[in-house]
Amino acid sequence: MVRYGSIEAGGTKFVLAVGDNDLSIIKRVQIPTTYPKETLARCINFFSENMVDALGVGSFGPIDVAEDSDTYGQILATPKPEWQGTNILHELTKALKIPISVTTDVNASAYGEYIVGGGKNVSSLVYFTIGTGIGGGAIQDDQFIGGIGHAEMGHGFVMPRSDDGFSGSCPFHKNHCYEGLASGPTIEGRLGIPGQMVPRTDKVFDLISYYVSQMLFNCYLSLRPQKIILGGSVLSETELPRIQKYFAQFNHDYVVTPPLSDMIVTSKMVDNSSATIGNFALAKKQYSTV
Ligand code: ZN
Numbered sequence: 193m194v195r196y197g198s199i200e201a202g203g204t205k206f207v208l209a210v211g212d213n214d215l216s217i218i219k220r221v222q223i224p225t226t227y228p229k230e231t232l233a234r235c236i237n238f239f240s241e242n243m244v245d246a247l248g249v250g251s252f253g254p255i256d257v258a259e260d261s262d263t264y265g266q267i268l269a270t271p272k273p274e275w276q277g278t279n280i281l282h283e284l285t286k287a288l289k290i291p292i293s294v295t296t297d298v299n300a301s302a303y304g305e306y307i308v309g310g311g312k313n314v315s316s317l318v319y320f321t322i323g324t325g326i327g328g329g330a331i332q333d334d335q336f337i338g339g340i341g342h343a344e345m346g347h348g349f350v351m352p353r354s355d356d357g358f359s360g361s362c363p364f365h366k367n368h369c370y371e372g373l374a375s376g377p378t379i380e381g382r383l384g385i386p387g388q389m390v391p392r393t394d395k396v397f398d399l400i401s402y403y404v405s406q407m408l409f410n411c412y413l414s415l416r417p418q419k420i421i422l423g424g425s426v427l428s429e430t431e432l433p434r435i436q437k438y439f440a441q442f443n444h445d446y447v448v449t450p451p452l453s454d455m456i457v458t459s460k461m462v463d464n465s466s467a468t469i470g471n472f473a474l475a476k477k478q479y480s481t482v
Contacts, residue, residue, distance in 0.1 A: 194479070197244035198471030199235055200297060201251035201280065203272060203324065206231060210242045211472040215308065217465065228278040236287040246291040246479035248471030249280055250300025253327075257295050257342050265294040271363075293478040295329075296342045297321070297467055301459075302329035303336075304470030305421050309461045314418035318411055319459075319466070320345065322404060323424035326371040330415055337415070346371040350406055356399050358382050374403035376426045392430045401431045405438035408456060412439075413447065423459040423466060432458060 193213060200207040202225060209220040219242060223234050239247065254268040265281020281294045295303075302311075302319035311317035311331070320328045328345030330337040337343060347362065347369040360367025361378050372378070379387035379396055390396060404427065408420050427435075436452040449455055459466055 195244045196472040196475040196479070197239055197247040198468045198475070199247065199249045200300065200467045200471065201249060202297065203252050206235065207468065208235060208238045209468045210244055211468070215469050215472040215476070217468060220468065228275050232280065232283045235284065239288055244290065244475070246475040247284065247288065248300065248473070248475035248478070249284070249292060249294045250297040250467045250471050251280060251294065253296050253342060255294065255296060257299070257338070291475070291478040291482045293474045295336065295474065296327065298327035299329035299336050299342060300470040300474065301423055301466040302331050302470065303473055304461065304466035304468065305459060306331050307473045308469055309459060309466055310421045310457050311419045316415070316417045317419040317421060318415060318417045319421045319423060320407065321424035322374060322422065322426040324376050326375050328411065330417065345407065345411060348407060348410060350403055353399060353402055370403055370407045374400045374426070387426060392428065397431055398434060400426060401434040402438050405435045405442065408435065409439050409442040412449070418450070418455070420456045421459055422457070427458065429458055432456065
């Protein structure tokens, strides 16, 4: 039986998984993200004990995802300096000697949604994660959208609301990008308490919905995807109606949209598995082309 592997390489943890030919999860474990050598050695160890035929890696970024690039699979300028310059693809390929595909964590999630999640009946979708950071991945007809590098939708230009005096958390764009105004750390930045302790009725979630809606609206104007799927820990089902309401306000009946309650949805995949399943599917694609 053919088996596929998944590595979700995150800033605080790596999630390693083995799946079968139907992309069902057989085994899934978590290891902390420490130094590259140590963390990758643990990945190699795991996949030496749990053999797979191909591997999909969805990594934190920025990372070189251009398959024809000399530095494909290499972590670029990141706030985690010890990881900068690490080529995940080279290290894993050298040790495991199997086909490996590398993309961003958010692209992997987008692909999982496209294959088996909320996007399985459409040909174009965008997946956003709103968590410690904000990122977006777009798929059109089975391909990720992006050329020079992967999309960086979380750092798009945002219009701060007049009742929001927060100075922003993005080291690059302060309060002028979505991540700087709507990521998880902005809640604590505004209120002084961690986001998970703040009730959903707090005004901060209205602000975040407002900014996320700007991001979705701009994305919709640029790409006109059939579905926009939201993941990550910051937003829940509760904020969806507000996001849809602001989206309609920004649009002013200009572009035609499907019913917003169908088009803008949260991820329904159990156990947050969209990236894992996406990685399996990308590994399967890679396996079938070699
Ligand atoms: Zn930014």
